[in-house]
Amino acid sequence: MKQLLYEVKKCLGCRSCEVACALAHSLSGDLYKALDEEKLSMPRKKVLACGGKNYPVSCRHCEDALCVDACMAGALVFDKQKGQVLHDAERCVGCWMCVMVCPYGAIRPDIKDKMPLRCDKCKDKDEPACVKACPTRAVIEQEKAEVKK
Amino acid sequence: MKQFVIIGNSAAGIAAAEAIRKADKQSAITIISDEDYPAYCRCLISYYLAGQVLVDKILYRPENFYKENNITLLLNKKVERVDPKKNRLVCVDKAQIPFDALLVATGSSPKFPEVKGIKKENVFGLRTIKNATEIAERLPMTKTACVLGGGLVGLKAAYALSKRNIDTKVIVKSKQVLSQMLDFAAAGFVQRRLVEHGVELVLGQDAVEIIGEGEIKAVKLDSGKAIGCELVVVGKGVKPNIELVKDTGIKINEGIIANNLLQTSIPNIYTAGDVCESFDITVQAPSINALWPVAVEQGRAAGVNIAGGNIIYDGSLGMNALEFFGLAVVSLGMYKVPDKDPSYEELVLDNPKEETYKKIVLKNNVIVGVILVKKISNSGVFLSLMRKKADVSVFKNSLLDDNFGYPAIKDLMPDKERIYV
Ligand SMILES: Cc1cc2nc3c(=O)[nH]c(=O)nc-3n(C[C@H](O)[C@H](O)[C@H](O)COP(=O)(O)OP(=O)(O)OC[C@H]3O[C@@H](n4cnc5c(N)ncnc54)[C@H](O)[C@@H]3O)c2cc1C
Numbered sequence: 055m056k057q058l059l060y061e062v063k064k065c066l067g068c069r070s071c072e073v074a075c076a077l078a079h080s081l082s083g084d085l086y087k088a089l090d091e092e093k094l095s096m097p098r099k100k101v102l103a104c105g106g107k108n109y110p111v112s113c114r115h116c117e118d119a120l121c122v123d124a125c126m127a128g129a130l131v132f133d134k135q136k137g138q139v140l141h142d143a144e145r146c147v148g149c150w151m152c153v154m155v156c157p158y159g160a161i162r163p164d165i166k167d168k169m170p171l172r173c174d175k176c177k178d179k180d181e182p183a184c185v186k187a188c189p190t191r192a193v194i195e196q197e198k199a200e201v202k203k
Numbered sequence: 204m205k206q207f208v209i210i211g212n213s214a215a216g217i218a219a220a221e222a223i224r225k226a227d228k229q230s231a232i233t234i235i236s237d238e239d240y241p242a243y244c245r246c247l248i249s250y251y252l253a254g255q256v257l258v259d260k261i262l263y264r265p266e267n268f269y270k271e272n273n274i275t276l277l278l279n280k281k282v283e284r285v286d287p288k289k290n291r292l293v294c295v296d297k298a299q300i301p302f303d304a305l306l307v308a309t310g311s312s313p314k315f316p317e318v319k320g321i322k323k324e325n326v327f328g329l330r331t332i333k334n335a336t337e338i339a340e341r342l343p344m345t346k347t348a349c350v351l352g353g354g355l356v357g358l359k360a361a362y363a364l365s366k367r368n369i370d371t372k373v374i375v376k377s378k379q380v381l382s383q384m385l386d387f388a389a390a391g392f393v394q395r396r397l398v399e400h401g402v403e404l405v406l407g408q409d410a411v412e413i414i415g416e417g418e419i420k421a422v423k424l425d426s427g428k429a430i431g432c433e434l435v436v437v438g439k440g441v442k443p444n445i446e447l448v449k450d451t452g453i454k455i456n457e458g459i460i461a462n463n464l465l466q467t468s469i470p471n472i473y474t475a476g477d478v479c480e481s482f483d484i485t486v487q488a489p490s491i492n493a494l495w496p497v498a499v500e501q502g503r504a505a506g507v508n509i510a511g512g513n514i515i516y517d518g519s520l521g522m523n524a525l526e527f528f529g530l531a532v533v534s535l536g537m538y539k540v541p542d543k544d545p546s547y548e549e550l551v552l553d554n555p556k557e558e559t560y561k562k563i564v565l566k567n568n569v570i571v572g573v574i575l576v577k578k579i580s581n582s583g584v585f586l587s588l589m590r591k592k593a594d595v596s597v598f599k600n601s602l603l604d605d606n607f608g609y610p611a612i613k614d615l616m617p618d619k620e621r622i623y624v
Contacts, residue, residue, distance in 0.1 A: 104610035124496035126246040150524035156583035
């Protein structure tokens, strides 16, 4: 089961990961076309500066996720096999309970579409777009077990 | 093999059943409900009434949930009385159900004010899917409706009715809507949205009578004015369903009193959810927070403890998120300073032009309450500071900044940070 880590020392705060994320979740996947799409794709990631360092913030796919407990529409589940919190957009009513409880502030409310946006680890792609896009390799994808040592 | 019985097939009951099953594959689990529906998302019945959620999307768990977890589900069965001396339940249909451990998760019911005519046909509460269906069935014959109460359920009902093109007026005793979760300023944002979308608000007035012979004709107000309508929905708060434990030796106050293991005064009987009076961590007093996430949290803890575990539940806090016609609002804990008490401090950012409002209430540099309008992303960060009673003096000045976020608080969190290496 893979997990995203951030080597904070290396992060320049250039936001390439944000752009890549928005692009990866756009309809066309192409930068110029994406800017013309009726609904501008939004990043699931946000880089926040704090104490002179930069911290990319996005969904951590917690196993005992508070958002899953709080979801009053039964639209969130933690999938053990995938190691991921899955969001069922069809069931979601956009009540913002998940946003309200996420201790990382990592869920972005798309107010227009009444849809919470969160990292989906770039589902079917071999590697998340943010990992690919980071010029300093500050975004790392690693097996979870390796982290614990 | 033990016999675990859960009264209540909703947020708390299901969370408890899942927690018991996780720890104990053998014992028998029975869930009892006086409704005739498998567990569903109660908070979604207004969306269902609005026609925005279909009935198959309202189920809280997949159809095979009970079978897969080897749970016996008894629907349409009302428990009349808990008998702690004989460790059994007595049902209205006279059936007796024995238990080794019991969870009372019976939730709550709408409070109906003592107003003349309140028992008339076409006066509805909005609590069950049955209520929602009954209201929906009346809509083809309805042009105008009155909602009594400007709380969350009242406003959700009004929202649903107006989505169904019913001319809807909300009668609110207080001078603002949502007085249990928002201050006057924040409520103003919600009110403007509602009014813009055709929901009429009658503030500062109370209903005194529902007029009409047979069919409803109007609601009479304390001002003497009458508002014509054919349907009334009551959203005047809820009361815990405690009748079945009255005079049984199980201690009750407003709800069933629970200790920090979610046990009642009888050790093998537990309670969770809207019926459970536990502890409020911001108010620092026993209290009921009748909320879905709280019911899940308490149900889980009770379930773990019933199965022999030992979860200490340190309490809940009032919190809610809401969405009306595209406006997002979050309220956490003590959303206003109690009676100008000087030991509290308020940080406020009010920007009516951008329709944003942020307020943080502090006591001794600990956040005890938050209101966020529109920019709600950081709400969970504030919530975890509140839960941990963290001293925020070091970053107090940046709490309201749009760039404030988890990185600023990470060193205050007890768990070791594993993501930022
Ligand atoms: C329209 C609406 C909107 C809401 N919106 C929100 C929201 O936005 N956010 C939020 O946090 N909360 C919201 N709530 C509140 C939320 O639904 C409750 O807090 C939650 O359902 C409580 O769960 P519970 O398991 O304690 O009890 P309930 O959901 O009330 O379930 C009680 C169960 O007990 C059973 N029962 C009761 N008495 C008996 C008996 N004598 N015998 C047998 N069975 C019995 C019932 O059949 C039912 O299965 C809303 C509620 C409504 C109605």
